[in-house]
Amino acid sequence: NAGVxxxxxxxxxxxxxxxxxxxxxxxxxxxxxxYRQDPGMGLRLIHYSVGAGITDQGEVPNGYNVSRSTTEDxxxxxxxxxxxxxxxxxxxxxxxxxVVTEAFxxxxxxxxxx
Amino acid sequence: DAKTTQPPSMDCAEGRAANLPCxxxxxxxxxxxxxxxxxHSQGPQYIIHGLKNNExxxxxxxxxxxxxxxxxxxxxxxxxxxxxxxxCIVSPxxxxxxxxxxxxxxxxxxx
Numbered sequence: 747n748a749g750v751x752x753x754x755x756x757x758x759x760x761x762x763x764x765x766x767x768x769x770x771x772x773x774x775x776x777x778x779x780x781y782r783q784d785p786g787m788g789l790r791l792i793h794y795s796v797g798a799g800i801t802d803q804g805e806v807p808n809g810y811n812v813s814r815s816t817t818e819d820x821x822x823x824x825x826x827x828x829x830x831x832x833x834x835x836x837x838x839x840x841x842x843x844x845v846v847t848e849a850f851x852x853x854x855x856x857x858x859x860x
Numbered sequence: 861d862a863k864t865t866q867p868p869s870m871d872c873a874e875g876r877a878a879n880l881p882c883x884x885x886x887x888x889x890x891x892x893x894x895x896x897x898x899x900h901s902q903g904p905q906y907i908i909h910g911l912k913n914n915e916x917x918x919x920x921x922x923x924x925x926x927x928x929x930x931x932x933x934x935x936x937x938x939x940x941x942x943x944x945x946x947x948c949i950v951s952p953x954x955x956x957x958x959x960x961x962x963x964x965x966x967x968x969x970x971x
Contacts, residue, residue, distance in 0.1 A: 788961030
């Protein structure tokens with residue numbers, strides 16, 4: 747049982763490049779989300795999904811796209827990378843139910859945009 | 861979502877109890893109190909959550925005041941591995957958890 751797996755762990759992009767951050771979970775969780783964490787700050791929600799085919803915006807969605815074609819995967823796409831997107835990105839998953847449960851976080855992707 | 865207020869940093873001697881306070885004076889009736897921690901730059905780790913009653917698990921205890929305006933996370937016997945940033949979050953019982961993370965409390969456990 748791998749939990750929440752994020753790839754890659756590190757990435758350097760040039761301004762204007764696009765890329766996809768991968769997130770996969772093997773716990774059959776319906777709910778998945780993406781956060782970013784800037785130095786010395788807490789996490790901020792980018793996008794989330796309550797199930798396959800359903801996504802919605804969080805607090806800081808601009809410059810990012812998501813899709814949810816399967817229960818297991820929730821990729822985050824950077825359309826045209828900017829230095830302001832330099833951050834650590836965390837993916838999380840949990841049971842998608844009104845029952846309160848814990849969220850499981852991946853180990854993060856450290857992205858630098860130069 | 862309700863906001864939380866936590867002290868920016870705390871120290872605790874190894875082997876002693878660590879008591880981390882959190883103020884959430886504007887919490888709503890359907891909002892739970894969650895505690896997570898982040899060790900170094902790893903992904904946050906769930907610790908405990910509660911609604912009204914005090915809760916205990918293998919990691920910690922959560923004490924919620926009767927008016928629910930504040931809570932305390934207790935690590936009964938802190939170890940060096942408990943050094944981390946601790947986040948207190950309030951969130952309603954909707955789908956998953958759209959958490960609002962503040963800056964948290966940086967707990968340093970000292971030998």
